[in-house]
Amino acid sequence: MRNPIADKCAEIKPSGIRKFFDIVSEMKDAISLGVGEPDFDTPWHIRDEGIYSLEKGRTFYTSNAGLKDLKIEICNYLKRKQGITYDYNNEVLVTVGGSEAIDIAMRAMINPGEEVLIPQPSYVSYEPCAILADAKPVIINLKAENEFRLTARELRDTITDKTKLLVLPFPNNPTGAIMERKDLEEIAEVIIEKDIYVLSDEIYSELTYKGEHVSIASLPGMQERTILINGFSKAYAMTGWRLGYACGPSEIIKQMTKIHQFAIMCAPTTSQYAAVEALKNGDEDVKEMRTAYNQRRRFLMNAFKEMGLECFEPYGAFYVFPCIKEFGMTSDEFATRFLEEEKVAVVPGTAFGDSGEGFLRISYAYSLENLKVAIGRLERFVNKLRAEQKK
């Protein structure tokens, strides 16, 4: 029989997370610090809008690019939060999560062989999406000494005449790193000079703990070369609703909408109605959740300090990224032993790129009570490893 599989697909490495997931699911009594989604339920008034839309029988397709009301609210939100003006009619596309937007943005923009710059450690889907779009992914390994920010020098050194697009994943999963205005201004200069585009994945934009998030699209000369991707999963605890959006220059959004139309048709209608409510009346919920995350973040940073575990202070998302190089093990070995011996699941940094070696992603999308138990076990484990080293 002929091989039914496309080479391009077969060559994509399976997610490092998946492998770890299989080990964890075998273990019945394990506790986890491994999730990438909020522990909060979607605020009730948002769920209620979703339910109401079902009661009213709003169960049809929406227009391909999304409900008009939702697109208008997205524009209002970006104006209010980032000071960026988008035309809801031509510059907004509602997608099935931020993930779809990442995929179709690359497919709409990249010609075979063009290079997409992907800073790592970062979310697992950029590289596979680039490969599927026939791009050549070029990895920029971010450094702990820069607090995992992307520097202008790193960017400049990686750009070639084939470079088309830079993925800018901040606030970052898994490191928790953010890019502040001055950091963005420095790289914007290079981006404009070298005439490349930016895919700015701002899904964690509401979760920053050191001033408000700044979008690169708000800087002079950048809106016309940025695809801004955001969504409802993290800010409003709406992961299962699968709803995100992309905003950008109309000629790009137009092509993305074409792919979206043929591949997806439209984002889930129920979710779109709920999302209108989220944007209209959800600011207070976001603030409450952010306050809770920040308390947990401080708790973890203090706990690491007390156990002498090296960790730069992250100011975004809901992850901390401690360094475990002192134990002389790989991230994978550490995470596996920690799971086997203390029954706590964390994700090895290498699941997010080679430059995650020597680090762990610890999620604080858990209640303080749960974090205390898990961190107690981490401290015991760390002490045990140090005692072993002394022998």
Place this chain on the structure above:
Amino acid sequence: MREELLAIIEKNSRIELKELAVILGVEEIDVVNELAAMEADGTICGYHTLINWENTSIDKVTALIEVRVTPQRGQGFDNIAERIYKYPEVRSVYLISGGYDLLVTLEGKSLKEVSNFVSDKLSTLDTVLSTATHFILKKYKDHGTVLAKKPVDEREMITP
């Protein structure tokens, strides 16, 4: 810090000072001073425990009593409210807008004890025009906390 501090201790008044300082990102001495100031000015009135008495063998009956009263000249409702809240079995007294004036919650050992209080003490006050007593049959949620069941984390153990 005050608002955030209050929000935390309203849910968990047993939290340690050291931990409060850590999660608020301030020094322990600042927490101590802030708490002392709020205790002194009456912002913090007490540290209570939320108990689900149904899980114990102790019998308790709670009633909500709507009370219509005649306000007194120059005093409004304050005097009559005070007259009522001085009874130790009265748990709370609220002045309410709408169809009646005061909402009184009362805790007793039995229906009889509560009924006796209403008929003997409350109804007989000069300014009380009428009462309507509602007994609480089951508490589902109290002080923002669901009493029935512990929530289960239904998320996958590991997600990207």
